[in-house]
Amino acid sequence: MSSATHSSSTSSSSSSSSSSSLDYESIPVTALNYGVRKKLALYLNPTNTVAADWTDIAEKMEFTYLEIKNYEKRENPTQKLLEDWQTRVEATVSRLLGFLEQADRKDIISDLKPLIDDDCRKYLERQKELPVQVPEVDSRHQDRSITINDGQTPETFDAFICYCHSDFQFVHEMIRQLEQTDYNLKLCVFDRDVLPGTCVWTITSELIERRCKRMVVVISDDYLDSDACDFQTKFALSLCPGARTKRLIPVVYKAMKRQFPSILRFLTVCDYTRPCTQSWFWVRLAKALSQP
Incomplete structure (x- = not known):
């Protein structure tokens, strides 16, 4: 684990502890729906501001220089960045909040927190309906x-x-x-x-x-x-x-x-x-x- 990834986990812990009882580390970033992603893009896509943009987040996510240059050709680079990053095992809401915190974009966290929490709660509600014993869908149980x-x-x-x-x-x-x-x-x-x-x-x-x-x-x-x-x-x-x-x-x-x-x-x-x-x-x- 890189220092960037480690520090994102540490910094996101403070975000998690200051929230309700949501465990962001256990919630994948795929739980975040269109509304949150659209607002993230509105904040991070512009590159002519003094604040950190999507390229800073991409570096913290450990995308390569060539990958980032290719994202620059996209109309909505933040959207593509999230779509690619969310396929990784470590892509949790906690890590994303940690990257934003490291980039000193607490303004984004503050604005989107209610939407993020709402998406996370909906995700957890859906998870409750999933079976407790995952082996039920294992190939060893296909005789049912x-x-x-x-x-x-x-x-x-x-x-x-x-x-x-x-x-x-x-x-x-x-x-x-x-x-x-x-x-x-x-x-x-x-x-x-x-x-x-x-x-x-x-x-x-x-x-x-x-x-x-x-x-x-x-x-x-x-x-x-x-x-x-x-x-x-x-x-x-x-x-x-x-x-x-x-x-x-x-x-x-x-x-x-x-x-x-x-x-x-x-x-x-x-x-x-x-x-x-x-x-x-x-x-x-x-x-x-x-x-x-």
């Missing part, structure tokens, strides 16, 4: 049936479909276009394929991590308000960082009023909203799901 066609061997799928219930009509169309055609793909649709009475978080983890080759995320305004969709997406992104771009495919099927989630912006989107691209939309998606 969780989908309607599980037999002696666990059922596997080409893709897990992450969607909110208000978008289920489009999921039906996805089933028709991808399963009931020559593509003959096998999709895991929670409401159709998963046995009732099972723990949602446990089964989601099992399906995304072990039984499905890909994950299709149906993005909509309602998706952004769904805790279940938020958990499923972040779980998929937390898997092997080198493989995540191959595993997760965002789909937009109707116009959105809200901004596209920043955590997915580094992925190529399959867009159904433009009439000029609809003719090859299903071909493109099916090809991506058919890859080994």
Whole structure:
């Protein structure tokens, strides 16, 4: 551990102790949602001020000179910085607060503290719904049936479909276009394929991590308000960082009023909203799901 990392942990301890009972060290930075990230960018992106900016934070996160120079080409370097850093094991809220404190940006901490605490509490509430015994999803326990066609061997799928219930009509169309055609793909649709009475978080983890080759995320305004969709997406992104771009495919099927989630912006989107691209939309998606 470098001195910078060590000192960030030390300095963030004072931030944690001055807060309520939140243990920032145990909360990953992925718990911070769009509102906090947008405000961080508003503070850190400008480089013509006397205050420390995103480049100072990047150095404390131990990004290389070349990496930082590449981030300079980005319209929103703070956003990209957080997206890359959050794949590391040490990327906790505590470390981020520590870096800000070291950079003498206590103004940011003071302004964003209520939003950060709110996101952290929501994250902890979701964690309470997760199973206490993680081995429940271990491969040694795959003899338990969780989908309607599980037999002696666990059922596997080409893709897990992450969607909110208000978008289920489009999921039906996805089933028709991808399963009931020559593509003959096998999709895991929670409401159709998963046995009732099972723990949602446990089964989601099992399906995304072990039984499905890909994950299709149906993005909509309602998706952004769904805790279940938020958990499923972040779980998929937390898997092997080198493989995540191959595993997760965002789909937009109707116009959105809200901004596209920043955590997915580094992925190529399959867009159904433009009439000029609809003719090859299903071909493109099916090809991506058919890859080994």
